[in-house]
Amino acid sequence: MIKKKVNINGASMTLLVDPEATLAEVIRGQLHLTGTKIGCGKAQCGACSVIMNGKVIFSCATKMKRVPDEALITTIEGIGTPNNLHALQLAWVKHGAAQCGFCAPGFIVSARVLLDENPNPTREEVRDWFQKHKNVCRCTGYKPIVDAVMDAARLMRGEISVRDLGFEMPGDGKILGTDYPRPSAIGKVTGTIDYGADLGLKMPPGTLQLKLVQAQVSHARILSIDTSEAEKMPGVYKVVTHKDIKGRNRINGLNFPSNKGDSYDRPILCDEKVFQFGDAIAIVCADTEAHAQAAVEKVKVELEVLPAYMSAPAAMEPDAMEIHPGTPNVYYRQLLEKGEDTGPLMEKADVVVSMEDLYVGRQPHLPVEPDVAAAYYDENGNLQILSKSIGLDLHALMIAEGLGLEAGKNLFLSQFPGVGGTFGYKFSPTIEALVGAACMATGRPVFLKFDYYQQIIYTGKRSPFFIDLKFGARKDGKIIAMESNWAVDHGPYSEFGDLLTLRGAQFIGAGYGIPNIRGAGYTVCTNHAWGSAFRAYGSPQSFFASETLMDVLAEKLGIDPLELRYINVYRPGDTTPTGQEPEVYSLPQLIDAIRPRYRAALEKARKLSTPEKKRGVGVSIGIYGCGLDGVDGAEVWAELLPDGRVQVSTNWQDHGQGADMGLLATSHEVLRKMGIRPEQIKLVMNDMNLAPAGGPAGGSRSQVVVGNAVVNACEQLLNALRKADGTYMTYDEALAKGIPLKYTGKWSTAVANCTACDEKGQGSPFAVYMYGVFLAEVEVDTTTGKVRVVKMTLAADVGEVVNRTVLDGQIYGGLAQGIGLALSEDFEDLKKHTSMAACGIPYIKDIPDDLEIIYVNNKRKHGPFGAAGVGELPLTSPHAAICNAIYNACGVRITQLPATPEKVLAGLQGREIPVVRRPIKNPAY
Numbered sequence: 042m043i044k045k046k047v048n049i050n051g052a053s054m055t056l057l058v059d060p061e062a063t064l065a066e067v068i069r070g071q072l073h074l075t076g077t078k079i080g081c082g083k084a085q086c087g088a089c090s091v092i093m094n095g096k097v098i099f100s101c102a103t104k105m106k107r108v109p110d111e112a113l114i115t116t117i118e119g120i121g122t123p124n125n126l127h128a129l130q131l132a133w134v135k136h137g138a139a140q141c142g143f144c145a146p147g148f149i150v151s152a153r154v155l156l157d158e159n160p161n162p163t164r165e166e167v168r169d170w171f172q173k174h175k176n177v178c179r180c181t182g183y184k185p186i187v188d189a190v191m192d193a194a195r196l197m198r199g200e201i202s203v204r205d206l207g208f209e210m211p212g213d214g215k216i217l218g219t220d221y222p223r224p225s226a227i228g229k230v231t232g233t234i235d236y237g238a239d240l241g242l243k244m245p246p247g248t249l250q251l252k253l254v255q256a257q258v259s260h261a262r263i264l265s266i267d268t269s270e271a272e273k274m275p276g277v278y279k280v281v282t283h284k285d286i287k288g289r290n291r292i293n294g295l296n297f298p299s300n301k302g303d304s305y306d307r308p309i310l311c312d313e314k315v316f317q318f319g320d321a322i323a324i325v326c327a328d329t330e331a332h333a334q335a336a337v338e339k340v341k342v343e344l345e346v347l348p349a350y351m352s353a354p355a356a357m358e359p360d361a362m363e364i365h366p367g368t369p370n371v372y373y374r375q376l377l378e379k380g381e382d383t384g385p386l387m388e389k390a391d392v393v394v395s396m397e398d399l400y401v402g403r404q405p406h407l408p409v410e411p412d413v414a415a416a417y418y419d420e421n422g423n424l425q426i427l428s429k430s431i432g433l434d435l436h437a438l439m440i441a442e443g444l445g446l447e448a449g450k451n452l453f454l455s456q457f458p459g460v461g462g463t464f465g466y467k468f469s470p471t472i473e474a475l476v477g478a479a480c481m482a483t484g485r486p487v488f489l490k491f492d493y494y495q496q497i498i499y500t501g502k503r504s505p506f507f508i509d510l511k512f513g514a515r516k517d518g519k520i521i522a523m524e525s526n527w528a529v530d531h532g533p534y535s536e537f538g539d540l541l542t543l544r545g546a547q548f549i550g551a552g553y554g555i556p557n558i559r560g561a562g563y564t565v566c567t568n569h570a571w572g573s574a575f576r577a578y579g580s581p582q583s584f585f586a587s588e589t590l591m592d593v594l595a596e597k598l599g600i601d602p603l604e605l606r607y608i609n610v611y612r613p614g615d616t617t618p619t620g621q622e623p624e625v626y627s628l629p630q631l632i633d634a635i636r637p638r639y640r641a642a643l644e645k646a647r648k649l650s651t652p653e654k655k656r657g658v659g660v661s662i663g664i665y666g667c668g669l670d671g672v673d674g675a676e677v678w679a680e681l682l683p684d685g686r687v688q689v690s691t692n693w694q695d696h697g698q699g700a701d702m703g704l705l706a707t708s709h710e711v712l713r714k715m716g717i718r719p720e721q722i723k724l725v726m727n728d729m730n731l732a733p734a735g736g737p738a739g740g741s742r743s744q745v746v747v748g749n750a751v752v753n754a755c756e757q758l759l760n761a762l763r764k765a766d767g768t769y770m771t772y773d774e775a776l777a778k779g780i781p782l783k784y785t786g787k788w789s790t791a792v793a794n795c796t797a798c799d800e801k802g803q804g805s806p807f808a809v810y811m812y813g814v815f816l817a818e819v820e821v822d823t824t825t826g827k828v829r830v831v832k833m834t835l836a837a838d839v840g841e842v843v844n845r846t847v848l849d850g851q852i853y854g855g856l857a858q859g860i861g862l863a864l865s866e867d868f869e870d871l872k873k874h875t876s877m878a879a880c881g882i883p884y885i886k887d888i889p890d891d892l893e894i895i896y897v898n899n900k901r902k903h904g905p906f907g908a909a910g911v912g913e914l915p916l917t918s919p920h921a922a923i924c925n926a927i928y929n930a931c932g933v934r935i936t937q938l939p940a941t942p943e944k945v946l947a948g949l950q951g952r953e954i955p956v957v958r959r960p961i962k963n964p965a966y
C-alpha cells in the first residue's frame with residue numbers, strides 16, 4: 042500500500058492505494074467515478090482515457106506507482122455534468138456520437154485535450170488525434186464523432202451558439218423524422234449511466250465476485266473436476282460445478298424439428314465434455330475478484346484430450362469423430378427449390394459462370410464493452426438476472442429449464458441501464474445462466490464480468506460459410522438459373538444453426554428475379570467458436586458469394602457491373618429466392634440514384650491511379666428482412682398516468698442502436714394528437730418484471746414489429762380518451778367515467794400473411810425488407826498489398842425515417858464494420874486473435890471520413906408510418922463492393938475474407954492466394 046496525493050477533477054485528496062493497482066481500478070473501484078470505462082484493458086481502445094497533467098493517458102495501463110505525486114487528473118465527471126454540459130458533450134448529443142455510449146467518456150476527455158492544444162483543428166487533425174490516442178468506437182463509423190468535435194470547437198470559438206447545438210421543436214410539434222436527441226444521450230456523454238461493470242461496483246456488501254474455470258483445449262472428455270483445494274483458498278465461498286445445477290444444465294437452443302442436432306447440446310457448465318476452447322467448467326464465488334481468480338488456478342480438471350475439428354472441412358472428413366456422440370457433424374440441411382430444374386437450363390444458358398469456396402470468416406463482434414452480468418434473489422424469492430441480453434424473454438425461456446426454473450414465474454431478466462454494444466452476439470444468452478447458477482448455489486447476490494480476452498474466446502462469433510455458386514445467364518445479361526451449395530461452420534452448439542443455414546437460402550442471389558434455383562446448405566458442427574447471431578446474420582456470407590459472382594458474370598458478358606445488376610434486380614412479377622413477392626421495388630431506383638456517383642468515381646479512380654497506388658470502384662446490392670421468420674409479434678402497454686403523462690412499456694432491448702429513441706418517436710407520433718409532448722412520455726423498457734415482451738432486438742425487427750404494436754397500444758388509448766368534440770379526456774375525467782387507463786397493444790406479421798420457409802426454402806418469411814446499393818472506392822498499395830477504402834456510399838431504402846440522427850448513425854456504423862469484415866477482422870487463430878487490435882478492429886484512420894448516404898423512401902404498407910428497419914442493412918454486403926473494387930483497381934480477385942495485405946500482394950505478384958477448401962460438397966444426409 043502507498044499513499045498518493047492527487048488532484049481529481051479539482052479536488053485534492055490523499056489516496057491509500059496498492060502501487061500495482063491501475064489508475065482505472067482506483068478511479069472506478071475506490072472513488073466510484075465510474076464514468077471512466079474499461080474496454081480492452083490493454084491500451085488498445087481508449088475507453089479508459091483520462092487527462093493527467095495535461096496529457097491523455099490510458100488509465101487501464103497506468104499503475105498507481107507511476108502516477109506522479111500531486112498529479113492533476115481529469116475524468117469525464119470533471120468535464121461536465123448533466124445540468125452543465127461541456128461543449129463537447131452538447132455536440133456529442135447533437136450528432137448522435139454516443140450510440141451505445143461506452144466509448145463516449147474516453148473520446149470526450151481525449152478531445153478536450155485536443156481542443157486545448159488546437160482550438161481550430163481540421164477534420165483530418167481530429168482523426169489523427171484519435172488515431173494517435175487509439176480511441177475506438179465500434180458503433181458510429183467515427184464520422185459523427187468528428188462532426189461533434191468540429192461543432193464543439195466552433196462553439197468554443199464562439200462561432201455558433203449553444204442553441205445551434207440544441208433541438209428546435211418544429212411548429213407542428215412532430216419529432217418523427219427529426220434529429221431529436223435520444224433520451225439516454227446525456228447519461229452516456231456524462232458517464233452517469235451505469236453499464237454492467239459500473240453497477241457491479243455498486244452492489245451491496247456480501248455480493249460474491251465470480252471467476253470462471255475455462256477450458257484451455259478445444260475438445261476433450263472430462264474425467265474429473267476437483268474443487269477441494271480451491272474451496273480452501275482465502276475468501277472463497279463456493280466453487281460451483283455442474284453438480285450444483287438444479288435443472289437440466291443445458292441451454293435450450295430451440296432447434297427446428299428437422300434438425301438432427303440436439304437442442305440441448307450446450308451445457309451451462311461442462312459435465313461430460315469440453316466442446317470448445319474457453320468453455321466454462323466451474324465458477325469460483327469469492328469475496329473479491331482477486332480471491333476468486335487465485336482460486337481458479339487451484340481447480341483441478343482432468344481431461345482426455347480429443348482431436349479438435351477447427352473448421353467445417355475438418356469436421357466433414359469421413360473419419361472425423363462425432364463431436365456430440367450420436368449426432369452427425371453435418372446435422373442440418375436446408376434445400377432450396379424454386380422454379381424449374383436448373384440442370385437443363387444451365388446447358389441452355391448463353392453464359393455460365395461459377396466459383397467455389399467463397400468464404401467469409403469468423404468475424405468477431407468486438408463491442409467495446411466486454412460481457413457482464415449480475416444475479417440476485419428478490420424479496421419474493423425470484424431469481425433476477427441483469428445482463429446485456431437483447432432478448433430478455435427469449436433468453437429466460439432458453440435458460441430456465443437448464444437452471445430448473447420457470448421463465449416469468451420465478452426467473453426474470455432485465456438489461457443493465459447501459460449496454461455497450463452487442464452487434465448480435467447477445468441474441469444468444471452468454472453468461473446469464475452462469476450467474477443464475479452461482480446465485481442459486483450460494484443464495485447470495487453475484488457478479489461476473491469478463492475481461493476482453495474472455496469476451497473474445499467465450500462469446501459466439503459470425504459463422505463462416507463456404508459457398509459454391511453458379512449462374513446461368515442469357516447474352517443480354519438476364520440470369521435464368523442459379524445453383525448454390527453452402528456449408529456453415531457453426532461451432533459446437535446447434536442453437537440457431539438451422540436458422541442461419543436458412544439465411545443462405547434466403548439471401549444468396551437475393552435482389553435478383555432469378556426464376557429457377559436449386560441449392561442446398563449444410564450446418565456443420567466443429568470445435569471452433571460457437572456461432573451466434575452477428576448483425577446482418579447470414580447475409581454478409583451470402584451476398585459475398587452472389588455479389589462477387591455478379592462481377593465475374595459482368596466481365597464475361599462485357600456488361601458494366603452496375604448495369605448488369607440493373608438488368609436483374611427485382612421488378613414487378615419477380616420473386617425473391619424464397620418465392621416471395623417483394624413489398625416494394627426499390628432497387629432500380631437505388632441504382633438510378635447511385636449511378637452518377639458510380640460514373641464519377643470510375644473517372645476519378647482512372648485519373649488518380651498510379652502504378653504504386655491503384656484506385657478502383659466496386660458495387661454490390663444488399664437486402665435484409667425486418668423480423669423473425671414467419672409469424673413474428675410484439676406486445677406493448679400504453680397507460681395514462683395521474684400526472685397526465687403516458688407510460689409506454691415494452692422490452693425493445695437496446696444494444697446502443699437507439700431503442701429508447703425509436704420507442705419515444707413512434708409513440709409520440711400517435712400521442713401528439715392528444716397534445717402529449719415528448720417529455721410527457723415515460724418509457725418503461727427492458728425489464729421482464731415491468732414490461733411485456735417486444736421480442737428480441739435482432740433481425741432489424743424492432744422498429745417494424747414492436748413499432749406497430751406501439752402504434753396499436755397508443756391508438757387504443759387515444760380512441761378510448763377521445764371525446765365527441767375531438768378533444769381528449771384528462772386522467773380525472775377518464776377515471777370518473779370508469780374508462781380503462783391501460784391498453785395492451787399487439788401486432789403480428791400474420792397481417793402480412795408471413796409464412797416460415799418450408800423444407801424447400803420457399804415461403805414469405807418477412808413482411809418488410811430493407812434494400813441498399815453499395816459503392817466502394819479503394820486504393821491498393823501495389824508494393825505492400827494494403828487496401829485503403831477511400832469512400833463508401835450507400836443508397837438505402839429503409840422507408841420512412843423515424844429519427845434521422847439514429848438512422849445515419851446506424852448506417853455509418855454498419856459500413857465501418859463492413860470495412861473491418863472486408864479487410865482485417867477475424868477470429869481464427871486462438872493464439873493470435875486474442876485482443877481487440879489483434880482481431881482487426883478498425884481504428885478511425887481505417888474508416889474513410891467520406892461516408893455518404895442517399896435515401897430513397899418507399900413507404901412500407903406494413904411498417905409503422907411506412908418505416909422499415911435499418912440496423913443490419915449497412916452490413917449486408919459492403920465487403921463485397923470493397924472486394925469488387927480491389928479487383929477493379931488491380932485485377933486481384935479475393936474469394937476468401939479478410940482481404941489482408943498478404944493475400945492481395947500474393948495476387949499482385951501472380952502467386953497463388955492461399956484458400957481453404959471444403960472437401961465434401963454434397964455430404965450424405
Ligand code: MCN
Binds near residue numbers: 180701738742854
Ligand atoms: N430506425 C429509424 N428509422 C427507420 C428504421 C429504424 O430511425 N426507418 C431506428 C430505430 O428506431 C432504432 C434503430 O433505427 O433505434 C434500429 O432499428 P431496427 O432496424 O428496427 O433494429 P432494432 O431496434 O431491432 O435493433 C437491432 C439491430 C440489430 S439486429 C443489430 S445486431 C444491431 C443494430 O440494430 N446492433 C447494434 N444496431 C446496433 N447499433 C449499435 N450501436 N450497437 C449494436 O450492438
Ligand code: FES
Binds near residue numbers: 078082088
Ligand atoms: Fe484502457 Fe482499452 S485502452 S480499456
Ligand code: FES
Binds near residue numbers: 462
Ligand atoms: Fe462508440 Fe458504442 S458508441 S462504441
